[in-house]
Structures are given as C-alpha cells and as structure tokens.
Amino acid sequence: MTTESSGPAVAAHASAHKLFSLRRTWAIAANTFRDLVRQKVFYFMLVFGLFLIGTSLLTASISFQGQLQTVMDVCLGAMSVFTMLLAVLATAMLLPKDMEDRTLYTILAKPVSRFEYLVGKLAGVTMILLVATLLMTAAFLVVLYFWQGREIENLQLTEMPERAAAAIAKVKSGTFTSTLFGGIGVIFFRSIVCAGLTLMISCFSTSWLFTVIISLMVIFAGYLVPMARSVWQGPLGTAEVPTHTAILLRLITVFVPDMQLFNVVDDIAVGINVDADVFVRIAGLGAGYLLVYLFVGWLFFAWREL
Amino acid sequence: MKGRVLGILVLLAWGVAKFSFESRLEQRMENTRLGGFKPTVSLRQQAGQAGFIAALGGLRAAVADLLWIRAHTAWHDVQYGRMKLLFDTCTAMQPRRILFWDLSAWHMAWNGAAHIENHEPDPVVRKAKMREFFMVGKDFLQRGIESNPDSWELYERLGTLYKDKLKDFERASKAYDEASNRPGHLEYTRRFAAYALAEVPGREREAYERLMTLFNESEHEWLLTLFRHIQNLEAKLAIPDEQRIWRTVVKFAGTPGKAGSAYAALTDLIKTGSREPAVIEAARALEQKMDIPAERRVKLPAQDKRPTD
Numbered sequence: 001m002t003t004e005s006s007g008p009a010v011a012a013h014a015s016a017h018k019l020f021s022l023r024r025t026w027a028i029a030a031n032t033f034r035d036l037v038r039q040k041v042f043y044f045m046l047v048f049g050l051f052l053i054g055t056s057l058l059t060a061s062i063s064f065q066g067q068l069q070t071v072m073d074v075c076l077g078a079m080s081v082f083t084m085l086l087a088v089l090a091t092a093m094l095l096p097k098d099m100e101d102r103t104l105y106t107i108l109a110k111p112v113s114r115f116e117y118l119v120g121k122l123a124g125v126t127m128i129l130l131v132a133t134l135l136m137t138a139a140f141l142v143v144l145y146f147w148q149g150r151e152i153e154n155l156q157l158t159e160m161p162e163r164a165a166a167a168i169a170k171v172k173s174g175t176f177t178s179t180l181f182g183g184i185g186v187i188f189f190r191s192i193v194c195a196g197l198t199l200m201i202s203c204f205s206t207s208w209l210f211t212v213i214i215s216l217m218v219i220f221a222g223y224l225v226p227m228a229r230s231v232w233q234g235p236l237g238t239a240e241v242p243t244h245t246a247i248l249l250r251l252i253t254v255f256v257p258d259m260q261l262f263n264v265v266d267d268i269a270v271g272i273n274v275d276a277d278v279f280v281r282i283a284g285l286g287a288g289y290l291l292v293y294l295f296v297g298w299l300f301f302a303w304r305e306l
Numbered sequence: 307m308k309g310r311v312l313g314i315l316v317l318l319a320w321g322v323a324k325f326s327f328e329s330r331l332e333q334r335m336e337n338t339r340l341g342g343f344k345p346t347v348s349l350r351q352q353a354g355q356a357g358f359i360a361a362l363g364g365l366r367a368a369v370a371d372l373l374w375i376r377a378h379t380a381w382h383d384v385q386y387g388r389m390k391l392l393f394d395t396c397t398a399m400q401p402r403r404i405l406f407w408d409l410s411a412w413h414m415a416w417n418g419a420a421h422i423e424n425h426e427p428d429p430v431v432r433k434a435k436m437r438e439f440f441m442v443g444k445d446f447l448q449r450g451i452e453s454n455p456d457s458w459e460l461y462e463r464l465g466t467l468y469k470d471k472l473k474d475f476e477r478a479s480k481a482y483d484e485a486s487n488r489p490g491h492l493e494y495t496r497r498f499a500a501y502a503l504a505e506v507p508g509r510e511r512e513a514y515e516r517l518m519t520l521f522n523e524s525e526h527e528w529l530l531t532l533f534r535h536i537q538n539l540e541a542k543l544a545i546p547d548e549q550r551i552w553r554t555v556v557k558f559a560g561t562p563g564k565a566g567s568a569y570a571a572l573t574d575l576i577k578t579g580s581r582e583p584a585v586i587e588a589a590r591a592l593e594q595k596m597d598i599p600a601e602r603r604v605k606l607p608a609q610d611k612r613p614t615d
Contacts, residue, residue: 073371
C-alpha cells in the first residue's frame with residue numbers, strides 16, 4: 001500500500017504522532033502566553049514605569065553632573081533585574097500550577113510528548129519576556145530622550161562653547177547607539193537563560209517556592225563564577241584557598257552559568273563600543289545554556305512520576 | 307532516578323565543555339575593556355554587604371551612582387576623607403566612567419586642597435597637606451588613564467593638574483601631548499602642550515619651534531597667550547629682529563579684508579609686550595581706517611617698557 005492510497009485520515013494520524021510537532025508546541029506556547037497575561041504579569045510594567053519616573057525625579061533632585069548617565073545606569077539595571085525576576089517567577093509556577101489545575105494530565109494524556117510540553121512552556125515564557133522587554137525598552141527610550149534634551153540644555157548653559165559643542169556631539173552620538181540595543185538584547189537573552197534554568201529546576205522540584213529560591217540562588221552564584229574560575233585556573237589547595245573550598249568553587253564553575261558574561265550593560269552604559277562578535281558569542285553561549293537546560297529538564301521530567 | 311543521574315551527567319559534561327569557551331569569551335571581553343570591574347575584598351568592605359551584592363547582581367552601575375551621590379553629600383559636609391573612600395569605590399565599580407575619575411581628581415586636587423589652604427593656619431603643614439591632596443588627585447587621574455587609555459579628557463586634566471597645582475611644566479606638556487594624540491581631543495590641548503613646554507627651563511628652543519609652528523599654521527592660532535610666550539622666548543633666545551613675529555603681524559595688517567583680525571592681533575602683540583614703532587603705527591593706522599572710537603583704542607602704558615615674565 002502506498003502513502004497516496006492511505007488517504008488524508010492516515011496522513012493526519014501520522015502527523016499527530018510525529019516525534020516533535022511545531023503545531024502542538026505552538027498551541028502550548030500560545031496557551032502559556034495567554035495564561036500568563038491573564039495572571040496580570042504585566043503589572044510588572046506598571047511598577048517598572050513608576051520606578052523609571054521616580055528615578056528620573058530623584059536623579060534630578062539629588063544627582064550632581066551626569067544625570068543622563070545616572071538615569072541610563074539605573075534604568076538598564078532595573079530592566080536587568082525586572083526581566084530576571086519576571087523570568088524566574090513566571091517560569092517557576094508553570095508546572096506546579098498545571099499540576100494543581102490537573103491540566104498537565106489532560107495535556108499529557110493526549111498525543112503530546114513531554115518534550116513538546118516543556119518547549120511550549122518555555123516558548124510561552126519567552127514570548128512574555130520579549131513583550132516585557134520591548135515595553136520596558138520603549139519606556140526607557142522615552143525617559144532617555146527626555147534626559148538627553150535636559151543634558152544638552154545643561155551643557156549649553158554651563159560649558160564653554162568649544163567644550164559644549166564637543167560634549168553635546170558626544171551626548172548625541174553616545175546615547176541611542178546600536179551597542180545600547182545590543183545590550184538590551186543581551187538582557188533579554190539572559191532572561192531566557194534564567195527561564196530555562198528555572199524550568200529545569202522546576203522539573204524535579206516539588207514546590208514553586210523551592211524552585212524560586214534555588215533558581216535565584218543559582219543565578220546569584222552565577223555572578224561569582226569569574227572568581228570561582230580564577231581559582232580553577234590557579235593551583236589547587238594553595239595556602240590562600242583550602243582544597244575543599246577550591247573543589248567547591250570548581251563545582252560552581254562547572255554547574256552554575258556564568259552570569260557576568262551576560263552583564264555587559266554596565267559597560268555599554270558608559271559608552272563602550274562592543275564588537276558584534278562579542279554579542280554573537282554571548283548569544284551562542286545563551287543558546288547553548290538554553291538547549292542544555294531544556295534537555296536536562298526533559299530528562300528530569302521524562303522520568304518523573306506524575 | 308535514572309533521569310536525574312543522566313541530567314546531572316549532561317550538566318557535568320556541559321560544564322566542562324563550556325569552560326574553555328567562557329574563559330575565551332571573558333578574555334575577549336577584557337581585551338575590549340569590557341568588565342574592567344574586579345570584585346575584591348576591599349571593594350566589598352567599601353560598598354557594604356548590600357551594595358556589593360547588588361553590584362554583583364547586575365546593578366553595579368546603579369550602585370556606583372548611588373555611592374557617587376553619597377560622595378556629593380560628603381562634599382557638602384566637608385568630609386574629604388569619606389569622599390576619597392567613596393570615590394575609590396565608585397571608580398572601582400565603574401572604571402570606564404571617565405566622569406568619576408575626572409571629578410574625583412578635581413574634588414581632591416582642587417576643592418580639597420583649597421579647603422586646606424583656607425583652613426590650615428600652619429604654613430608648613432598647609433603646604434604638606436595641600437601637596438597630599440594634589441597627589442591624591444594625580445593618583446585618581448593616573449589610575450583612570452590605566453583603565454581608559456583612550457581618554458583625552460583624563461590626560462588633559464592631568465596636564466592641568468601638573469601645570470596649575472604641581473608646577474611641573476615638563477610633565478604637563480607631556481600629558482597635553484598625550485591628550486592631543488587621542489581621538490576626539492579638542493584643539494586647545496595641542497596649544498597647551500606648547501605653552502607648558504615654554505615654561506620648562508632648558509627646552510626654550512624646542513618650545514619656540516613648536517609655538518612658531520602654531521603661529522605659522524593660521525591666524526586663528528594668534529592668541530594672546532601664544533604671543534606672550536613667543537615674545538618671551540624671542541627675548542630669551544635672542545631671535546634676530548627680522549625673524550620676530552611682529553613683522554609677520556604687521557605684514558598681515560596690510561592684507562585687504564583682514565583689518566578686524568589684524569587689529570586684534572596687533573593689540574594682542576602690544577598687550578603682551580611689543581613696543582616696536584611699526585606695530586604701534588600699524589595699530590593706529592587701522593584704528594583710523596576702521597574708525598574705532600577713542601575709548602576702545604589700544605592704550606600704551608605710561609612708561610614704555612617691556613614687561614618681564
């Protein structure tokens with residue numbers, strides 16, 4: 001019997017049993033996105049907006065010189081923290097909530113693999129993070145545009161003409177740079193890595209609180225990885241670092257993601273130009289982490305008794 | 307259980323595999339001067355536990371800004387010791403922010419030293435303490451330059467510190483030269499390098515040649531300070547009369563359509579010591595030609611004498 005003779009019903013049956021279906025994954029992702037929107041995660045944005053306005057007003061009253069820089073630093077820092085928290089909190093409750101609502105059992109009773117389920121969940125969170133990052137970026141750019149104007153006015157009033165012209169040119173060319181947008185891209189990438197890590201942890205954890213705490217701890221430890229790595233590269237068990245500490249630090253280097261590599265906005269905010277290849281490498285590293293966390297999450301989830 | 311073991315093994319394999327990639331990426335980022343920040347024990351002590359944690363957690367720039375505002379408060383409270391500690395922390399957290407280095411140096415070498423000058427009664431102690439403040443300012447600038455070798459601003463500030471505070475004109479000239487070799491520098495840094503060199507004993511000839519290069523470049527460079535330095539050096543080096551700059555300026559006064567700038571140059575020459583009759587005559591001729599009112603005409607000192615610098 002040929003495939004042509006089997007008819008549309010057989011073809012549909014075969015497609016339903018494909019190992020991985022984008023359609024099924026997309027359906028789960030879209031549902032996850034809708035579900036998170038219904039849970040009002042975008043209230044985060046309201047907090048972020050108020051934070052930006054508050055920071056701007058506070059900066060104007062207490063900062064002396066470099067207000068534009070301060071606003072940029074604080075806003076990028078806030079974006080960094082908000083996206084990270086959103087990623088962890090939104091992801092941590094996905095699996096426990098589905099278990100509690102029993103929707104997980106309904107979904108997995110259908111011809112949906114556990115891998116598709118995880119990919120769909122992660123894709124849904126990624127969409128939420130993308131929308132949140134875009135909204136935060138829009139708010140940030142409005143604030144930045146306002147402060148750029150203020151900075152230029154200040155320079156015209158306070159500096160000598162030759163210096164003022166050079167400083168204004170610097171402010172104009174150094175505010176809305178492609179590197180700044182690249183940095184925001186890295187913030188987004190980092191939030192996806194955080195989401196992937198949280199999803200992996202939630203695949204073996206039994207409560208969302210445990211997931212949140214462990215995820216945040218791992219992420220924070222990730223900022224210390226460069227220090228741990230420097231011990232790795234040094235001789236083991238030297239006088240300054242006892243052997244057991246050195247081993248612990250080596251384990252951290254191996255198991256914890258290096259979050260400092262994703263922490264480029266602090267330097268971008270001061271006008272450092274970052275080559276495109278650095279962004280590509282960071283994105284590559286992020287993609288690597290994401291794939292590994294997804295795969296390990298699936299390993300944990302596939303053998304888990306539900 | 308099997309899934310967990312497999313998962314841990316995959317994580318282990320990934321951890322080992324990523325190690326060299328992360329090391330290379332870290333190196334690459336350091337090469338482009340990204341992440342010049344190094345978390346150290348002293349930084350943790352200075353920033354406080356919360357500040358250090360926030361700094362590590364992606365809020366380094368914001369924490370540095372907060373500490374910078376605190377330093378500003380300390381300035382209002384005239385606490386220069388505390389300011390120095392806060393400046394050290396801010397610059398350690400954001401070593402690529404030029405403003406931090408620049409203003410830290412300015413607060414120490416200018417404001418701090420001025421405070422001592424106004425409040426320390428003992429002249430010997432005053433001098434020693436002021437010098438200490440100058441050196442702290444210099445240290446900030448030198449460390450700033452280490453972290454930002456492309457910054458013309460920090461070299462310019464260092465040159466000004468050497469010139470105005472430490473009276474080391476040779477180093478000042480060198481610093482201004484460094485500033486003028488960096489991208490984005492303002493034109494005056496090149497001038498200042500030559501001006502500072504003119505004050506260095508034993509390098510008069512070199513300074514004269516550099517100043518003459520500026521003088522011959524265009525009449526836009528004919529500034530009061532340039533004339534003063536060149537005329538001083540002409541006297542010191544006994545430059546023959548026919549090579550002195552006043553001849554060029556007088557000749558320029560005859561150029562059609564340049565009466566305004568020629569008059570400005572002639573008056574600057576007179577203000578900086580030139581008493582050559584030809585210069586005064588040319589100035590007077592232009593005054594008549596341009597119909598300059600008497601109260602705005604250049605005035606010669608009662609005693610016609612070249613001032614000594």
